[in-house]
Amino acid sequence: MKSINMKVNPLYSDVDLSIVFQFEFEQFGNKIGEAFVSTYSTAGHPVQIRKGKHGSFTKTDKTAVIDQFEVVGGVEKNCMKKLKHFLGVIGISNVHSGYTLRSRFGE
Template sequence: MKNISMKVNPLYSDMDMSIQFHFEFSKGDCKVGEAMVSTYAMTNQVLYRKSQGGTSTSIEKCAVIDRFDVVTELGEASMKKLRYFLKVIGMKEVHCGYEMNRESVGN
């Protein structure tokens, strides 16, 4: 996974009021694939958390992988890197919004 680079380009969609991410995967100087992911609020419910610094709010979010097109032998490592990024930015759930034509990489 360390030998694959991932470039993230965030975009905002006015149409469906979501944040979309365009990912580019590279190995060395060669582009090996790309992906497109949309993020959405799961509910209109706001979560309030109390801590020593005060009260913070958050909305649970999920991600939908709209497109994932990566060279077959690097698909699994690229998907792991993508899912790790989505977890770090707070996506509670990740769904696939497409038929995967690559080797199975699991959810």
């Protein structure tokens, strides 16, 4: 898994007011795949996470939808693990798949 590098390019979508992340996966300097993930604020009540002397801070639940995921070379699971780890780091644990896993060489 350490031999796989992941680049993240955030994009803003005016159409549905979401942030879309483009992920590019590389192994040994060669591009092996990419993914597109849309993120949305989950409807509902914001959760209060901290009250300080300068006011309250709130956190809104966020959801991610994997719109496209295409990787070659049999490393799909490792790439998906890296992608989900990144989403977890930015506070998104609710991830849905809106894609069909495809491999260019039928692996």
